[in-house]
Amino acid sequence: MSLIENTKRSIEVTAEDLPLHCPMPNMEKWNAHPRVFLKVEKTGEALCPYCGTHYTLKGGALQGGHH
Structure with a gap:
């Protein structure tokens, strides 16, 4: 896995x-x-309150189950 800059x-x-x-x-x-x-599982996205990085879950929100 390659390094990711926190500025992304x-x-x-x-x-x-x-x-x-x-x-x-x-x-x-x-x-x-x-x-x-x-918590990115339900909506498929989340925003870090500290640095503002926006995370997107590939394939969108998870359906059902306890993830």
């Missing part, structure tokens, strides 16, 4: 990245702000 404002994630948190482990500045878990 829109990141597409997959179900493999769940539970989603920002910063992600592959970010260059993984300690840029406190880790915050983001």
